[in-house]
Amino acid sequence: MSTLTNRLYRLRSRPVGEVTAENLEWTEEPVPEISEGQALIRTHYLSVDPTNRVWMSEMRSYIPPVELNAVMRGAGVGQVVASMRHDLPVGAHVVGLTGWQDYCVADAAHEDFPFTVLPDPLPAPLPVFVGVLGHTGISAYLGVEFGDPKPGETFFVSAAAGAVGSIAGQLAKRRGARVVGIAGGAEKCRYVVEQLGFDACVDRHADDWKAQLDVATPQGIDVDFENVGGEIMDHVLGRLNIGARITLCGLISEYNDYDGNNAGRGLRNVSQLLMQRATLRGFIVFDHVDRYGEIIGELSQELAQGSMQSEDTVVDGLENARLTLNRSIAGEYRGKVVVRVAD
Amino acid sequence: MSTLTNRLYRLRSRPVGEVTAENLEWTEEPVPEISEGQALIRTHYLSVDPTNRVWMSEMRSYIPPVELNAVMRGAGVGQVVASMRHDLPVGAHVVGLTGWQDYCVADAAHEDFPFTVLPDPLPAPLPVFVGVLGHTGISAYLGVEFGDPKPGETFFVSAAAGAVGSIAGQLAKRRGARVVGIAGGAEKCRYVVEQLGFDACVDRHADDWKAQLDVATPQGIDVDFENVGGEIMDHVLGRLNIGARITLCGLISEYNDYDGNNAGRGLRNVSQLLMQRATLRGFIVFDHVDRYGEIIGELSQELAQGSMQSEDTVVDGLENARLTLNRSIAGEYRGKVVVRVAD
Numbered sequence: 001m002s003t004l005t006n007r008l009y010r011l012r013s014r015p016v017g018e019v020t021a022e023n024l025e026w027t028e029e030p031v032p033e034i035s036e037g038q039a040l041i042r043t044h045y046l047s048v049d050p051t052n053r054v055w056m057s058e059m060r061s062y063i064p065p066v067e068l069n070a071v072m073r074g075a076g077v078g079q080v081v082a083s084m085r086h087d088l089p090v091g092a093h094v095v096g097l098t099g100w101q102d103y104c105v106a107d108a109a110h111e112d113f114p115f116t117v118l119p120d121p122l123p124a125p126l127p128v129f130v131g132v133l134g135h136t137g138i139s140a141y142l143g144v145e146f147g148d149p150k151p152g153e154t155f156f157v158s159a160a161a162g163a164v165g166s167i168a169g170q171l172a173k174r175r176g177a178r179v180v181g182i183a184g185g186a187e188k189c190r191y192v193v194e195q196l197g198f199d200a201c202v203d204r205h206a207d208d209w210k211a212q213l214d215v216a217t218p219q220g221i222d223v224d225f226e227n228v229g230g231e232i233m234d235h236v237l238g239r240l241n242i243g244a245r246i247t248l249c250g251l252i253s254e255y256n257d258y259d260g261n262n263a264g265r266g267l268r269n270v271s272q273l274l275m276q277r278a279t280l281r282g283f284i285v286f287d288h289v290d291r292y293g294e295i296i297g298e299l300s301q302e303l304a305q306g307s308m309q310s311e312d313t314v315v316d317g318l319e320n321a322r323l324t325l326n327r328s329i330a331g332e333y334r335g336k337v338v339v340r341v342a343d
Numbered sequence: 344m345s346t347l348t349n350r351l352y353r354l355r356s357r358p359v360g361e362v363t364a365e366n367l368e369w370t371e372e373p374v375p376e377i378s379e380g381q382a383l384i385r386t387h388y389l390s391v392d393p394t395n396r397v398w399m400s401e402m403r404s405y406i407p408p409v410e411l412n413a414v415m416r417g418a419g420v421g422q423v424v425a426s427m428r429h430d431l432p433v434g435a436h437v438v439g440l441t442g443w444q445d446y447c448v449a450d451a452a453h454e455d456f457p458f459t460v461l462p463d464p465l466p467a468p469l470p471v472f473v474g475v476l477g478h479t480g481i482s483a484y485l486g487v488e489f490g491d492p493k494p495g496e497t498f499f500v501s502a503a504a505g506a507v508g509s510i511a512g513q514l515a516k517r518r519g520a521r522v523v524g525i526a527g528g529a530e531k532c533r534y535v536v537e538q539l540g541f542d543a544c545v546d547r548h549a550d551d552w553k554a555q556l557d558v559a560t561p562q563g564i565d566v567d568f569e570n571v572g573g574e575i576m577d578h579v580l581g582r583l584n585i586g587a588r589i590t591l592c593g594l595i596s597e598y599n600d601y602d603g604n605n606a607g608r609g610l611r612n613v614s615q616l617l618m619q620r621a622t623l624r625g626f627i628v629f630d631h632v633d634r635y636g637e638i639i640g641e642l643s644q645e646l647a648q649g650s651m652q653s654e655d656t657v658v659d660g661l662e663n664a665r666l667t668l669n670r671s672i673a674g675e676y677r678g679k680v681v682v683r684v685a686d
Contacts, residue, residue, distance in 0.1 A: 054618075060581065061618045229613060238403065248617050258614075268609035270572060271601075274591050274625040275397075275404045282617040 004031035007318055008101030009072040014057055014065075016259050018326045023056070024072060026319060031103045038107040039080050039088035041115070043098045047075040047130035048315075048324050048337040049163075053255040062284045072100035074321075075135065076341070077118070077126045080106075093118040095129045100321050102341060113286070123300065125312075131336035132167055132303065132310035133296050139249055139285045140167035141295045143225050144175070146281050147247040151176030153222035156239075158232050160201055161188040163336035164249060167299075168225045169198050170308050177223070180216045182209070182232060184331040191334060196309060204331075210235050220244075229253045230265045237269040237278075246273075246280040252329060311335030347374035350661055351444035352415040357400055357408075359602050361669045366399070367415060369662060374446045381450040382423050382431035384458070386441045390418040390473035391658075391667050391680040392506075396598040405627045415443035417664075418478065419684070420461070420469045423449075436461040438472045443664050445684060456629070466643065468655075474679035475510055475646065475653035476639050482592055482628045483510035484638045486568050487518070489624050490590040494519030496565035499582075501575050503544055504531040506679040507592060510642075511568045512541050513651050520566070523559045525552070525575060527674040534677060539652060547674075553578050563587075572596045573608050580612040580621075589616075589623040595672055654678030 006029050015023040034040050055066050055073050066073045076098030080088045088094065088106055096115035098104040106115050118129055131137060143164070149155040155172035159165040160181020169192070173179045181192045182202040189201035200216035202209055213235060220241040226233055229251035240246075254264035273280060302308035313333040315324045318341045328337045349372050358366040377383050398409050398416050409416045419441030423431045431437065431449055439458035441447040449458050461472055474480060486507070492498040498515035502508040503524020512535070516522045524535045525545040532544035543559035545552055556578060563584040569576055572594035583589075597607035616623060645651035656676040658667045661684045671680045 059614060059618070062585075062620070242405075251614050251617055254614050264611070264614075266609055266611035266613050268607070270609050271402060271594050271597050271607075273623060274594055274627070275402070277405070277625050277627055277630060278623075279625075280616060280621075280623040282620050282622070284617070284620055287620060 004103065005029070006031045006101055006103045008099070009321065010069055011056055011066045011072050012069065014068075014260075015053075015256075017256050018329075019053070019056065019322050021322065024322050026322070032105055034082055034084055034105060036084050038105050039083035039085045041078045041088075041094060041096075041098060041104045041106055042081045043076045043078040043102055043104060043318070043341040044343065045077050045127045045130065045314075046098065046100060046318065046321055046339040046341055047077075047134070048321065048328050048339055049075065049136070050250060050252045050255055050329050052325055053329055054258075057255075057258045058260060059258045062286065073097055074100045075130050076104075077129050078104070078341075088115060088117065093120070093122060093126065095134060100318070102318060124303070127312045127314065127336065127338045128303075128310070130338060131163060131312055132308070133299055135285050136163040136336055137167050137299050137310070138288070138292060138295050140164045140171060141299065142283060142285060142288055142291070143247040143249045144168050144171040146283060147172075147223035147225055147245045149175050149177035149223045152178070154178045154180060154217050154219050154241075155223045155225065156217065156221045156236055157181050157225040158228040158236075159183070159250070159252060159331070160192045160198065161334045162227065165225070165227055166192070166196055166335060167308070167310060168249075170196055172223070172225070173197055173199075174307075178219070180213075180221075182213065188334060204232070214239065223247065225249060227252055229267070234267055234269040237267070237272040240272055240276040240278050242276050244276055244278045246278055248280055248282040256329060313337045314340050316340050347446065348372070349374045349444055349446045351442070352664065353412055354399055354409045354415050355412065357411075357603075358396075358599075360599050362396070362399065362665055364665065367665050369665070375448055377425055377427055377448060379427050381448050382426040382428045384421045384431075384437060384439075384441060384447045384449055385424045386419045386421040386445055386447060386661070386684040387686065388420050388470045388473065388657075389441065389443060389661065389664055389682040389684055390420075390477070391664065391671050391682055392418065392479070393593060393595045393598055393672050395668055396672055397601075400598075400601045401603060402601045405629065416440055417443045418473050419447075420472050421447070421684075431458060431460065436463070436465060436469065438477060443661070445661060467646070470655045470657065470679065470681045471646075471653070473681060474506060474655055475651070476642055478628050479506040479679055480510050480642050480653070481631070481635060481638050483507045483514060484642065485626060485628060485631055485634070486590040486592045487511050487514040489626060490515075490566035490568055490588045492518050492520035492566045495521070497521045497523060497560050497562050497584075498566045498568065499523050499525075499560065499564045499579055500568040501525050501571040501579075502593070502595060502674070503535045503541065504677045505570065508568070508570055509535070509539055509678060510651070510653060511592075513539055515566070515568070516540055516542075517650075521562070523556075523564075525556065531677060547575070557582070566590065568592060570595060572610070577610055577612040580610070580615040583615055583619040583621055585619050587619055587621045589621055591623055591625040599672060656680045657683050659683050
């Protein structure tokens with residue numbers, strides 16, 4: 001094994017703004033030998049999630065920041081290529097925190113977030129297990145459940161063409177809500193309405209996006225599935241109906257701005273949470289591991305029936321992971337973003 | 344009746360910042376004759392509440408703004424002095440939206456917020472019925488119920504020496520929580536700790552108030568009873584524990600800043616609502632009229648037993664109401680603030 005080379009990213013400094021090559025060093029190291037209680041996993045696809053950016057900062061978060069000089073943390077799917085563990089047999093496909101590297105040694109250090117062995121034969125392509133049948137799909141499912149849109153209510157979702165938003169809107173539509181999204185650019189908006197079946201989608205890049213949003217939500221907003229925060233969320237707060245629910249899943253607009261003290265622009269229109277007697281609930285998917293099986297089962301069925309659509313954007317090459325994250329946060333992609341590391 | 348003079352405030356323009364004499368005109372008019380279905384109420388005490396300031400603005404709120412040139416809306420307690428209504432007999436003491444005036448004609452215009460006749464003989468001094476046994480006490484009770492502090496948890500309340508905060512902290516203390524407040528000035532802090540029995544109180548006027556707050560909440564914050572917003576709330580967000588509850592009762596720091604578009608500084612530290620999986624609930628006491636009887640009963644008992652303390656700041660003279668509101672929002676008073684209009 002020691003002849004294998006591990007290409008990987010190490011976090012050398014904490015970025016402010018976009019992640020630079022100095023912040024996140026791209027390097028090569030020998031793959032370590034495994035010993036008792038360890039398995040070696042070859043990463044096939046790396047999941048690129050805005051929350052990766054949070055992990056690089058010292059923002060007080062749901063998980064400790066990646067330590068300086070450590071391998072960048074990240075979720076991925078891969079295959080066990082060597083093993084001294086019975087629960088991770090050679091050949092098994094697994095999903096877990098592979099890190100931003102070709103090869104990951106799975107051992108006790110992973111006990112908080114253990115690897116999960118995927119069914120054999122695989123019921124879906126590998127990227128799906130970090131997407132709609134992984135933490136993004138489960139996040140969408142939980143957030144819709146928490147927001148609880150009723151038939152006839154208006155459900156709004158930001159980053160509507162993104163991995164979570166695209167699934168969340170489809171799930172809300174199934175509950176009989178009017179579903180309105182916001183996404184960057186006319187092409188994404190078309191995708192959201194024509195492919196995903198949303199009732200409307202506001203183009204964030206249009207000068208009149210606020211007016212578009214007002215027109216698209218003539219009855220106000222009952223549920224906001226929030227992925228972005230900042231200016232969009234502020235405008236949404238001004239459209240809330242009495243008793244509105246906000247399911248706070250992400251704040252992508254803030255992640256690049258954390259400088260050790262403040263996290264971005266924040267919100268101005270907080271008073272509307274009070275005036276409209278809104279309930280806001282922040283949630284992190286990892287708190288709900290006990291629900292994963294049930295939710296994956298339900299989402300699998302939807303996919304199998306063709307009643308739900310998901311799309312992956314696959315970027316080739318681990319060496320492109322850093323730029324892919326920057327671009328993902330800038331809203332350049334559609335659907336779930338993964339980096340293909342190996343096949 | 345037509346020989347009587349009504350001194351009153353009319354809203355002539357919408358204030359930005361403190362309320363000026365131009366915004367809120369102090370004037371005299373004859374008291375109108377009452378006709379069938381009307382009663383005339385003499386205001387005895389006017390309730391001065393930060394929310395009065397919201398009503399002067401066009402901020403989207405839980406109640407329409409006071410119309411320009413209309414009498415300023417406000418809660419008060421008074422006595423029926425003339426009546427052509429069976430439900431409001433002459434001599435009865437009542438609580439309701441008297442407006443900022445000596446005399447109020449109670450008629451169909453009040454049907455959304457009808458006057459309530461108080462028990463005879465009065466079980467407590469009149470100001471109490473707009474205070475601890477009125478909407479402020481009920482707000483405190485409901486907010487504590489929503490926040491649901493458990494024994495050993497840390498309950499934090501802003502504007503702790505104020506009408507709502509002082510009651511909220513005492514109620515949370517009875518549930519076995521560690522209760523920490525923040526108030527402006529050493530004297531108020533002493534009052535909060537020594538008289539009201541809070542475990543600690545942070546002096547908002549001290550340069551090191553943030554450090555004081557950290558020291559006073561060594562186990563973090565599980566429940567935030569929020570009355571103020573802005574910088575204080577941002578710091579509190581940074582102290583939240585996982586699963587924290589924020590009961591959003593007021594945002595006093597924002598009310599003066601609404602300029603028709605934006606409402607003040609807002610919040611920067613929104614990401615902590617997500618990272619700590621917090622739940623925030625905005626509420627307005629008027630939504631819970633069905634609970635008033637039960638809650639007033641419970642609070643009455645606490646007062647009668649001497650197990651709860653409340654304090655009123657009484658400012659003499661209706662002509663001082665405007666300045667009293669400005670000073671109340673600036674945090675110059677302790678406890679419930681009322682203006683004595685007549686005895």
